[in-house]
Amino acid sequence: MTLQDPKAHGNLFFIGLMGAGKTTIGRAVAKQLHQPFFDSDHELEARTGVRIPVIFEHEGEIGFRQREAQIISELTQQTGIVLATGGGAVLNAQSRQCLRERGTVIYLHAHPHDLWLRTRGSKNRPLLQTDNPRAQLENLYAMRDPLYRECAHFVIETGRPAASRLVHTVLAQLELL
Numbered sequence: 001m002t003l004q005d006p007k008a009h010g011n012l013f014f015i016g017l018m019g020a021g022k023t024t025i026g027r028a029v030a031k032q033l034h035q036p037f038f039d040s041d042h043e044l045e046a047r048t049g050v051r052i053p054v055i056f057e058h059e060g061e062i063g064f065r066q067r068e069a070q071i072i073s074e075l076t077q078q079t080g081i082v083l084a085t086g087g088g089a090v091l092n093a094q095s096r097q098c099l100r101e102r103g104t105v106i107y108l109h110a111h112p113h114d115l116w117l118r119t120r121g122s123k124n125r126p127l128l129q130t131d132n133p134r135a136q137l138e139n140l141y142a143m144r145d146p147l148y149r150e151c152a153h154f155v156i157e158t159g160r161p162a163a164s165r166l167v168h169t170v171l172a173q174l175e176l177l
């Protein structure tokens with residue numbers, strides 16, 4: 001096993017758009033594996049003491065991204081963890097490299113329509129507080145899907161299966177069952 005081998009760290013990192021299920025599936029996978037679970041969004045909220053929309057309001061998306069990159073850099077230095085990243089974490093090239101080299105990266109893929117159905121009840125995603133969140137998700141998908149694919153070791157389709165089934169699929173893909 002080389003130092004660059006993601007399996008050497010025993011880390012699992014979930015990436016994907018808002019509503020892909022990174023937090024939901026990541027937490028359940030961590031429980032199955034008895035590994036500590038982290039979520040970069042929750043970590044950011046814990047450190048700043050405010051919700052994500054407040055960070056966007058005060059520091060803009062640029063300020064939020066700087067904090068996010070710092071947290072990804074720190075969290076990925078651990079071993080044996082499961083990490084759900086924020087949907088935009090892959091926008092930062094250094095974060096993509098940290099994720100790719102320090103663990104096994106799983107892209108939870110979903111189509112914009114499903115993402116819209118899953119996120120439309122929430123007010124905690126500032127980028128979706130627009131007149132047309134559905135179109136916004138389509139734009140974000142077009143921009144980011146190539147970045148998620150570049151960063152991921154595995155892509156898992158999340159369209160139809162229930163979250164519990166997806167946990168099983170992730171573990172099977174990683175040959176951890």
Ligand SMILES: Nc1ncnc2c1ncn2[C@@H]1O[C@H](COP(=O)(O)OP(=O)(O)OP(=O)(O)O)[C@@H](O)[C@H]1O
Pocket residue numbers: 016017018019020021022023024025041084085086087118119125158159160161162163166
């Ligand atoms: N496979 C799935 N099928 C149906 N609903 C799902 C699925 N995965 C997640 N959900 C639901 O979609 C919503 C969003 O999921 P979750 O918060 O885990 O997404 P996320 O990828 O962490 O998003 P964000 O990037 O905004 O943090 C939740 O209500 C969750 O229960």
Ligand SMILES: O=C(O)C1=C[C@@H](O)[C@@H](O)[C@H](O)C1
Pocket residue numbers: 017018041052085086087088089124125126127
């Ligand atoms: O996709 C995004 O850019 C975001 C996703 C969320 O997880 C949060 O990190 C925040 O709302 C921004």
Ligand SMILES: [Mg+2]
Pocket residue numbers: 022023024039041084085086
């Ligand atoms: Mg999440």
